[in-house]
Amino acid sequence: MRFSKPSIAVILPAYNEELTIGQVIRDFHAALPDAVICVVDNNSSDRTSVVAAATFEDLGCAGRLIHEKRQGKGNALRRAFFDVDADIYLMADADQTYPASRAADMIAPVARGEADMVVGDRHSGGHYGDHNKRRFHGFGNDLVKSMINFFFRSSLQDIMSGYRAFSRTFVKTYPIMVAGFQVETDMTLHALDKRFRVMEIPVEYVDRPAGSFSKLNTLADGAKVIFAIFQILRYYKPLAFFGTVSVVLMMSGFVAGIPVLADWFTYQYIYHVPLAVLAAALEIVAVIFFSVALMLDSIVHQHKMSYELMIVSIANKT
Structure with a gap:
């Protein structure tokens, strides 16, 4: 109607x-x-x-x-x-x-x-x-x-x-x-x-x-x-969202790794093995989240381009 x-x-x-x-x-x-x-x-x-x-x-x-x-x-x-x-x-x-x-x-x-x-x-x-x-x-x-x-x-x-x-x-x-x-x-x-x-x-x-x-x-x-x-x-700001998570994980891994680095520079030996494993795991997950952020940001950019073309098409028909 x-x-x-x-x-x-x-x-x-x-x-x-x-x-x-x-x-x-x-x-x-x-x-x-x-x-x-x-x-x-x-x-x-x-x-x-x-x-x-x-x-x-x-x-x-x-x-x-x-x-x-x-x-x-x-x-x-x-x-x-x-x-x-x-x-x-x-x-x-x-x-x-x-x-x-x-x-x-x-x-x-x-x-x-x-x-x-x-x-x-x-x-x-x-x-x-x-x-x-x-x-x-x-x-x-x-x-x-x-x-x-x-x-x-x-x-x-x-x-x-x-x-x-x-x-x-x-x-x-x-x-x-x-x-x-x-x-x-x-x-x-x-x-x-x-x-x-x-x-x-x-x-x-x-x-x-x-x-x-x-x-x-x-x-x-x-x-x-x-x-x-x-x-x-x-959905719309994946770089900011997942990038923030990546930074938090990276900083957490750095904090967890401070005693590990202190062991190595002081004794050339790591006594805090669990912290070393935790710090490494956090840094790996941080890299994964940052990679996901970059990929999703590219997808969102392509979606915005398609949306702009759709709006132009609709505007030309009205």
Whole structure:
């Protein structure tokens, strides 16, 4: 299904959001009356689908209700990106935490061809810090942001924002490999690695309304995000990842070999035989890891070249 150009699709992943989904649909329809509102019911056990369908009918707007049984925000977005065809995509949570009034500002850089992904930055204005009551969640955000900015030499402020606008090229060439809430981090890493144009726009953020509860678990979801980062580094930055492991092993082997070298230079005999074996083994493994790093880095480079050619091919067809 292809809408008249320039077509806009608002993607709203929803899991047990019957209290808020109706108002969120109304707000985004008011902000973008020509957009198609797509609610992805991610296996909700409440009346999310019923409320969404009733709201579409009441507004008389172009709306789609998509069902995704596989649990997780990543799965919901994967289904939406596969099923929905548009020129510009706007993603937001269905819990009234992101302002629909900023929707036009979010999609404008994509419409002008200035960005492939626009991120609603909750941190620059201090709104997220004012409303976020979970200290460890904020700490996790800062940790992830620091790691990504360090490894990718970027200066992004909000890595995990769920308010984003995308170009068609980004959506149709982005392989969603994660299932849960770490998908925003995965999007950011993919965009940075594949040299997509990323822009951040400060937006207001408010906490959920009374009676609505977050599905996030600070420790569990934080651990998933950290694990996802290491997975991405392993796949996209193998030289840095395996090279770091190689250096650690090499230094460990050197430390283990200090008593061995001291024996040899002092007595011309090795008394610390176990340490000598350990040091030699660590150095051998370090060389192996460094060799793996070089080989994988070459493979990743070839993959990036193929990806660039694919994007050029897709751009020429649109």
